[in-house]
Amino acid sequence: MxxxxxxxxxxxxxxxxxxxxxxxxxxxxxxxxxxxxxxxxxxxxxxxxxxxxxxxxxxxxxxxxxxxxxxxxxxxxxxxxxxxxxxxxxxxxxxxxLPIEVGDYVDFYASIDHATNLGRLFRPDAEPLLPNWRHLPVGYHGRAGTVVVSGTDIVRPRGQRRTDSGAPDFGPSKRLDIEAELGFVVGVGSDLAHPIEIDDFAEHVFGVALVNDWSARDIQAWEYQPLGPFLGKSFATSLSAWITPMAALESARIALPAQDPEPLPYLRAADPWGLDVALTVHWDGAAVSYPPYSRMYWSPAQMLAHLTANGAATRTGDLYASGTISGPDPDQRGSFIELSWGGSEPIHVNGQKRTFLEDGDEIVITASSPGRPDVRRIGLGEVRGRVWPARD
Missing domain, CATH: 2.30.30.230 (Fumarylacetoacetase, N-terminal domain)
Structure with a gap:
């Protein structure tokens, strides 16, 4: 039959x-x-x-x-x-x-709007972007073992948090946050000491998937100096159950926003491109943000070229993500620390004023991109997760 x-x-x-x-x-x-x-x-x-x-x-x-x-x-x-x-x-x-066996996981910081917002929050009297930001795609190595498939419950993490006295205590995160991101899946790896050239992206990357890189902002704030994110990020990263092939996103390719100053030669593509992908963040069923990937400063190809520029090897199943996707408007911010402006401007969710995640909250991130002229749009599925109380 x-x-x-x-x-x-x-x-x-x-x-x-x-x-x-x-x-x-x-x-x-x-x-x-x-x-x-x-x-x-x-x-x-x-x-x-x-x-x-x-x-x-x-x-x-x-x-x-x-x-x-x-x-x-x-x-x-x-x-x-x-x-x-x-x-x-x-x-x-x-x-x-989980559709792939994740070898390594790298998270970038590729949105100029997100980086500018956090710079203004954390360094209000200084230049928002640090001196290196416009010269390279800033990133860090995450924890592949805590990448979970969409729908997996997220247990509130515990860790050290700075108190009003300046000394730390230990307990559940009180500022649990999300990061709406796009992840890229490596299909064909590269050998040690052989960087991937920027124009060879298509020979290595198979497709994209939605990512929610859950973040404990209070744990992160205490631990991240001087070496960057650690326990505030590594407890859970949610990945969509569906990997969209790059071949399905040909109509979503757009010109990359202008980069000033011009990147170093290894980050200059013959045909620099970005992606027109529109995301929506749903908090307990209410749409609260609409991050546009089209605004991303650093391209997927530039991230891969920089990731391997020092000769680092890649493997089949490696995952690297864009970092939080945000736009210039308040309703385009892809994290709650931005949406609530550090907790000082509550977000209205189903008639309630909210800042960071509470136990029982569910986050669903969806996305779509343009299809061919005779096709409505292409869906990237969803990445979903519900917060559960910290374990004793």
């Missing part, structure tokens, strides 16, 4: 999207699938290829760009035909897991 997957005309997950994930059908093992509308296509069955029977995208990603293009074209052809019944599953009836 065969079936044709019907996709609603206004769906964000039509045949021009086709994001990849790892799913388990009822009473079945985890395996690789592609989303089409409200269905998941089991690629191991539909393409008769055992590499997609793996519980991770990594084996497929390691095959490289030519293989990525071949499979995408075959799936697009399937979307226009009838597919074996046993290869089609309802999205509502499958379990989704």
């Amino acid at each position: 065969r079936t044709r997957i019907e996709v609603a005309p206004d769906s964000l997950f039509g045949p021009d999207n086709l994001p990849y994930g790892v799913f388990a059908p009822q009473r079945g093992p985890y395996r690789v699938g592609v989303r089409l509308g409200e269905a998941v296509i089991d690629l191991a069955v539909a393409l008769d290829d055992p590499i997609f029977a793996a519980p991770s995208l990594n084996p497929f990603l390691a095959q490289g760009p030519a293989r990525w293009r071949e499979v995408r074209e075959r799936v697009r052809q399937l979307a226009d035909t009838e597919i074996p019944d046993e290869a089609v599953h309802s999205l509502a009836e499958v379990d989704l897991r």
